[in-house]
Amino acid sequence: MKISSIAFPLGVAIFSQAEELIDLNTEFTPFDKSKLAPTSFFEQFNSDDWSDLWKISRSKRNEEFAYNGEWSVEESIAYSAFKNDRGLVLKTPAAHHAISAKLPHEFDNNNNTLALQYEVKTQEGLKCGGAYLKLLNAGSIDDNNEFDSDTPYQVMFGPDRCGSNDQIHFIVRRFDKDVEKVIEKHLKFPPRSIRSNISTLYTLIIEPNQNFQIRINGEVVKYGNLLEKGTFQPEFIPPKHILDPEDIKPETWDDRLYILDPDFPNKPDDWDEQQPFYIEDPNDKIPEGWLIDEPKLVIDENALKPEEWDDEEDGEWIAPSIPNPKCEVGCGIWKPKFIENPKYKGNWVQPEIENPNYQGEWVPRSIENPNYFEDNPSNLEEKVGYLGFELWSIENNIFFDNIYLGHSIAEAELIGNETFIPKYLLEKNAISQALQKEKPLSESNVKDSKDVKLPILTVLKTELAIFLANGRLYADELRKSPWETLSQRPIEAFTYGGILASLTSLVLSIWSIILNAVVPRSPISNSSYKRTPKESEIIGNNLIKESVEETGIKVNETEAFNRKLHEAQN
Structure with a gap:
């Protein structure tokens, strides 16, 4: 497939002029539209009467959903290239925007090439929002039908980003005879958009042979064929053959891969299911010197009652226990170790063998799809009468410029070479100069910049909405x-x-x-602390003693000691 002719000169120009100091006060020169075909549409927003062509929609669905976003035609406020070079700017943050322009000539793409191209500049960055363009059906907008999300369109193309979801939409709306309604056909694996605060050129090309290209800054980033299997979801053409829904699996069909072995129908007589998995080792003997009648722990006769111990407060003092010195080999009950039982067989299960009558997995027969149809999606079903942006974005000041719709790839490349490349080089150089100076590009840019600060609660709500929206989108894709x-x-x-x-x-x-x-807790009586420890507590004290020896904490650092320490401090 042919690679864009704009990509090569752009690369050469960048390398040859990257080090030059370009004058940022260059006057803007409009593109000569006489170089284009009469039926081609091209918009540079260099006319003061732009609002005669571009109509802002104020469509309203309900009190919560209304297109209240503002639009303006103005110069760029971030790394501007030419003086008096204006573009269409989305102005309101966190709002729905819609604007459309009626084409001077209805665009008919029957047996022809479609070339759609425009520049996007996200001057405030783009964290969550769209910057895509729709080709709207002719006659779809009038005084009674303002442009909104329900306005029928033929093609939607352009970047859309929200959190980790980042893609360049390419959607074609077609009437699907299988479901008998118009549905959206989405490019299955769209490329990602460019994250930049300078201008980016997006180009879509659809050729009569059903080949398509998506270009960014003149470079082809995605290409293919509209009819190629797996390219669009759902696909434009249904399968020629399908499985017969009326075909039924025969009752005699044997699809069992394995069957029970008829030669071993019953459990063998010597199969003992009662044998345990582990048994005591009959060869294991009690070690010499093991004292069965001796306790493992004995009272420490050398232990002294702490001076701070108060029998009335802390109960009767009992000396701690220590390991029995006689138990070097072992004391108490001795039990042999366990080993695997050599006689263990477990529950008997009849063995299986390969089924000699296996016929394979049954599949219904294939028949011709009664709903099969051919399609030629490069021929748009309806003529295009309008171009429109119908967007929602957290960030404002999204800048659109140099919008082209025509039948010529050469015209799109000519516009890119004469308008985008010079602007791109100037903006790149503006960034370099701004970084070198470590201050904003110019005072005028700082003054003109409308840096809208949102309330913190609004920002948090927006971030949560973005996260939940991404989660829902991911869950939907996961289900599909x-x-x-x-x-x-x-x-x-x-x-x-x-x-x-x-x-x-x-x-x-x-x-x-x-x-x-x-739930209420039971009250604890103070008198419960004034008592003599029980036998179970003595055992617990012995266990504490063993733990104390491991940790190094002094024995008898009890509540009494802590209480005395507290009294001394107070």
Whole structure:
């Protein structure tokens, strides 16, 4: 497939002029539209009467969903290239925007090439929002039908980003005879957009042979054929053959790969299912010197009662226990070790053999698809009468310029070479100069920049909305094609799964705290501390002694010691 002729000169120009100091006050010179075919549409927004062509939509669905975003035609405020070079700018943050322009000539792509190209400059960056363009059906907008998300279109193309979801949309709307309605056909694996604060050129080409290209800054980043299997979802053409839904598996069909061995129908007589898996080792003998009647622990006769011990407060003092010095080999009950039982066989199960009558997995017969049809999606089903941006974005000041729609790849490349490349070089140089000076590019840019600061609550709500929206999109894709989604986007699965597990744990913890707070506790009497320890407590004290020896903490550093220390400090 032919590679864009704009990509080569762009690369050469960058390397040859990257070190030059370019004058940022160069006056803008409009592109000569006489170089284009009469039916081609090209917009540079260099006319003051732009609002006569571009109509802002104020469509409103309900009190919560309305297109209230503002649009403006103005110069760039970030790394501007030419003086008086204006573009269409999305102005309102976190709002729905819609604007459309009626084409001077209806665009008919029957047996022809479609070339759509425009520049996008996300001057405030783009964290969550769209910058795509729609080719709207002729006659779809009038005084009674303002442009909105329900306005029918033929093609949608352009970047869209929200969190980790980043793609260049390429959607074609077609009437699907199989479901008998118009549906959207999405490019299955779209390329990612460019993250940059300078201008980016996006180009879509659809040729009569069904080949398509997506270019970024003149370089082909995606190409293929509209009819190629696996390229669009759903596909434009249904399969020629399908499995017969009326075909039924015969009752005599044997699809058992293995069957029970008829030669071994019954359990053998010598099969003992009662034998345990482990048995005591008959060869294991009690070690010499093992004292069965001696206790493992004895009272430490050398232990002294602490001076701070108060029998009335702390109960009767009992000397701690220590390991019995006579138990060097061992004391107490002795038991032999366990070994695997050589007679163990477990539950008897009739063995299996390969089925000699196996016929394989049954599959319905293949028949011709009664709903099969040929399609030629490069021929748009409807004529295009309008271009439109119908967008929502967190960030504002998204700058659109040099919009082209025509039938000529050469015209698109000519426009890119004469408008985009000079602008791109100037903007790159502007960034370099700004970095060298370590201050904003110019005072005028700083003054003109409308840096809108959103309230912190709005920002938090927006970030949460973005996260939830991404989660819902990922869940939808996971339901549609789980293995494909998990294999291509495993990090998101780990992230959302981890967050879900953490939230579940948090909810359970909060619920546990609430239950503990609601359920009353039994009061503890002070008199319970003034008592003589029971036998069970002596055993517990002995266990504490063993633990104390391991940790190095002094024996008898008990509550009495801590109480005396507290009294001394007070």
